[in-house]
Structures are given as C-alpha cells and as structure tokens.
Amino acid sequence: MLTKSLDIFNRAAAELVYRVELVKHxxxxxxxxxxxxxxxxxxxxxxxxxxxxDALLSSNTPRLLKAAESLVPELPTSSYKKDRKYALxxxxxxxxxxxxxxxxxxxxxxxxxxxxxGVPVAYHGVSVRKDMLDGEQVxxxxxxxxxxxxxxxxxxxxxxxxxxxxxxxxxxxxxLTPRIRAFKKGYGFIEDKLIKNxxxxxxxxxxxxxxxxxxxTDTCSIYHRGKVPVKSERVTMxxxxxxxxxxxxxxxxxxxxxxxLLEVSKALSQxxxxxxxxxxxxxx
Numbered sequence: 564m565l566t567k568s569l570d571i572f573n574r575a576a577a578e579l580v581y582r583v584e585l586v587k588h589x590x591x592x593x594x595x596x597x598x599x600x601x602x603x604x605x606x607x608x609x610x611x612x613x614x615x616x617d618a619l620l621s622s623n624t625p626r627l628l629k630a631a632e633s634l635v636p637e638l639p640t641s642s643y644k645k646d647r648k649y650a651l652x653x654x655x656x657x658x659x660x661x662x663x664x665x666x667x668x669x670x671x672x673x674x675x676x677x678x679x680x681g682v683p684v685a686y687h688g689v690s691v692r693k694d695m696l697d698g699e700q701v702x703x704x705x706x707x708x709x710x711x712x713x714x715x716x717x718x719x720x721x722x723x724x725x726x727x728x729x730x731x732x733x734x735x736x737x738x739l740t741p742r743i744r745a746f747k748k749g750y751g752f753i754e755d756k757l758i759k760n761x762x763x764x765x766x767x768x769x770x771x772x773x774x775x776x777x778x779x780t781d782t783c784s785i786y787h788r789g790k791v792p793v794k795s796e797r798v799t800m801x802x803x804x805x806x807x808x809x810x811x812x813x814x815x816x817x818x819x820x821x822x823x824l825l826e827v828s829k830a831l832s833q834x835x836x837x838x839x840x841x842x843x844x845x846x847x
Contacts, residue, residue: 581713581808581838588758590680592601593674602779604676606716610737610785611768616775616803623666630662631722635798638693647702649789657821664689665827667718667802675779676716687803687817692795694730694789694795704791705752706735708743709782712809719770719778722798730792731769739766740785758786803842 576615595603598618605612611841616624634657639650657664667689677684702846709715727730735741741761758767768776769790780787817824 571641577808577810580590581682581806581810584808585711587737588682591677594731595678597677599671600668602675602727606679607662608737610740611734611770611787611815612782613772614768614777614779615772616777618846619777621660621666621669621671625661627666627720628770630660631800634660634663634691634721635693637659638691638798641695645840647711648697648699648704649692649694654818654820654823655692657689658819661827663691663800667804672718672802673804679716679779680712680804680806682806682808684804685807685809685815687805687815688819689803690801692799692801694792694799696792696794696796698791698793700791702752704730704787704789705754706758706786708784709754709785709814710811711814712783712805713809714781714806715783715809716804717778717782718802718804719780719781720800720802721772721774721778722800724773725776726795727769727790728792728794730790730795730797731771731772732780732787733761733767733769733790734780734785734787735767737781737785753786762786762824 602612602614616628634652638652640831641650667686673684683711707809719732723729735758739762741758746757770776805815
C-alpha cells in the first residue's frame with residue numbers, strides 16, 4: 564500500500580515539474596520559419612504531418628541518401644524475433660554510415676521537435692528497417708499507442724515508394740483517437756474490430772507516398788500502426804525524439820554504446836556540442 568502511494572505521489576510530482584517546465588520554457592522556444600511552424604501546427608491538430616525531403620530543403624539530404632543507399636543492401640533478409648515482422652540494421656551498421664544518425668541532429672529538426680514538445684528535447688537516434696512481405700498482422704502492425712513520454716516525435720522517412728499495398732504508416736487523427744480506457748484493457752495492441760466500434764475505417768489515414776516522403780508523428784498521442792505490406796516491402800528510417808525527462812525513461816534507453824556515441828560526436832562542431840551538450844556522452 565505504501566509503495567503504491569509513493570508511486571502515485573512521485574508521478575504527481577513529476578507531472579507538476581513537467582507542467583512548470585512547459586510554462587517556463589514557452590518563452591525560450593527556438594524561432595521557426597512559417598513552413599516549419601506549419602508542421603508543428605499540424606502535429607498539434609492531427610498528431611501527424613506528412614511532407615517530403617524536397618520540401619524540407621536540407622543541404623545534408625544528399626549525404627543522407629548516399630549513406631542510406633549504401634546501408635539498405637546490408638539489411639538482413641529476415642527478422643530474428645518471431646513477433647517482429649521487420650529486419651533492422653544493426654547499431655554497428657548505422658555507425659558505419661554516420662550521416663544517417665547525424666541527419667536527425669540537424670538544427671532544423673531539433674527546433675521543430677522542441678516547438679512541438681515544448682521543452683528541451685533528447686534525440687534517441689535512428690533505426691533503419693525493412694518490413695517483410697509476409698501478410699502477417701502481428702506486433703506493431705496492430706493498433707497501439709506508445710508510452711515513452713507525454714509528447715514525442717518520430718520522423719519517418721520512406722526510402723522506397725509506398726502505396727496502400729506497401730505497408731504504409733497509418734494513424735487515427737488526434738481528435739478521433741479513442742481514450743485508452745475506452746477499450747477496458749490498458750496499453751497494448753488493439754484489434755481492428757475494437758477500433759471499428761469507435762472509429763470508422765474511413766477515418767483511418769494511410770500515409771502513402773513516393774521515396775523521400777517524410778512523416779512527423781506523435782505516436783504517444785494517436786493510435787497508429789504499420790499496415791501489412793501485401794505487394795512490396797517497405798524500407799524506412801525512424802528518427803526518435805522525446806523530452807529530456809521522459810515520462811517512462813525505461814522505454815527510452817538508446818541501444819548505442821558510450822563508445823559509439825563518442826565516436827559519432829566527433830563529427831559535430833564544438834559550437835553545436837556546446838549548445839546540445841546533453842547529447843554528448845560523459846567521458847569516463
């Protein structure tokens with residue numbers, strides 16, 4: 564009983580600290596262009612905003628694409644987990660192509676994410692994945708909501724053309740997303756038939772697009788999934804961001820080792836690292 568009471572108290576205290584930090588930081592948010600602010604506004608309203616590499620106008624994009632073109636052929640041909648229907652690039656493979664990891668640290672993206680989350684942000688790196696063409700609806704191909712933080716941003720980049728039969732990212736807009744308690748089962752995967760009882764299938768939004776499509780999405784605020792690919796595999800890059808004090812830090816641990824982060828940090832300017840010192844691993 565005492566343990567439960569302490570847990571409730573600690574959660575309430577953490578929520579209060581977060582609310583105070585939101586107010587205090589509101590005057591320190593980095594300025595954005597009108598186009599970038601439109602991304603933030605759409606995230607606030609819908610929970611997801613679809614754009615493209617071309618529209619983002621980053622001079623670093625050619626380096627990202629060149630690195631990805633080298634990495635994608637190295638991806639495994641199968642998953643090593645039974646309930647995971649996608650193959651992931653290993654952390655060593657990503658570190659061998661550092662321009663992919665570093666692209667997620669561009670000031671433009673950090674500023675967009677900070678304006679949406681509302682407090683200083685943490686970058687958790689990138690995963691590169693290939694969704695298998697096997698027709699099975701398991702794992703993250705089912706409806707779910709993530710629980711890492713109060714607000715998060717995942718930036719998804721399509722490396723190949725993705726139509727409705729190619730396993731697009733799919734979501735239910737924020738204003739239509741049901742509350743967790745509506746399903747009487749806490750967090751976890753939700754069956755299609757249960758979702759249909761509350762949200763008609765016409766309001767399930769698939770994010771189809773050509774190679775270079777970019778999706779900003781808050782997976783903690785909306786029900787979402789990857790549709791089952793039935794005609795072609797989907798190759799994507801997922802860049803992940805939370806606040807620096809996430810609600811559930813256990814789910815935010817980076818798989819990258821101290822040595823790997825130290826190595827990749829050498830590519831960052833001293834000025835950048837001074838402003839974002841929280842990302843640089845402490846020297847032992």
